Amino acid sequence: MILAPMQGLTEVMFRRVYEECFPGAIASAVSPFISLTHGNLADAWKKIDDVWPESNLGSMPVVPQILGKEPEEFVELGNRLFDVGYPEINWNIGCPMRAITGKHRGSGILPYPDEVRAVLDSIIPRLRPQLSIKMRLGLRSKEEILELVPVLNDYPLSSITIHPRTGRQMYSGEVDLDAFGRVMPLFLAPVIYNGDICTKGDAERIKRRFPSLADIMVGRGVLYRPTLPLEIAGATISDEERIALSRKFIVRLMQEIKDRMPSEQATMRKMKEYWCLLWKSLPISETQARVVLHEQTLEAVEKTIWQLTQ
């Protein structure tokens, strides 16, 4: 099982604490994206703290992800990442945010197979790490991916992860498993499934329906239920154990946030961001959980989280 990239959530602090609490439960992670800004590689390079090898000691293995389509910067950043120890990088052509898609970046490039080909033609011969891709079915239409199959099949990609929604759908509506099933066998590269796996049963259904999948990638499900990767791997965990493990993980993550964040405000914001998802793993009501979000001081946030995790 692969941990999905989630900006602000599955970053290095989370990955290290997760690995400490659940060693080996997640085989690898794709990092939240590092954005290329045309002509400004120095900026992108400064933002690679999240994948800096020393910071990642104790994390599960990670594949850095790049967002952008500027070939020169892509190759330079990719090769620098290779030089510091990354044998694979991932290209994000799935991000649905309008500020990004408007510039034909993220899922904004999906309706333009010629642009995808131009980027790959330019970068593949010069890129030293292996390249994998994370994508959606399209930007506006689920059919867009069909035009991309012959393009992507022309390059030696190490894997293609597909989240079967369109960019315009963002995270709403259902994942389209029929569309995923139609396109999956057309790709030459190994295909990884991503989207809405929140229980062991969800993972089993996906694996049963698509037995030739190379792997599954899980994002929000791990935050809703930190023991999910163990359960998917076949561990039998009672409800009592699950809750105890979730509590331990939440307390440890909150401590790490406190130790690492630069200011009280930043610490409080970060704790609340994680809490929004993590509280669901505890036997508490939404009303109880929301109290944390309304607290105005770090001390109060900590105290309430502490009470709710006892």
Ligand SMILES: Cc1cc2nc3c(=O)[nH]c(=O)nc-3n(C[C@H](O)[C@H](O)[C@H](O)COP(=O)(O)O)c2cc1C
């Ligand atoms: C807050 C948030 C941040 C995300 N950041 C990224 C990102 O940096 N790169 C990326 O490829 N996908 C990103 N995604 C998409 C996830 O990787 C994943 O495709 C999506 O959440 C569906 O999987 P899930 O249902 O298992 O969460 C993000 C999703 C969320 C909710």
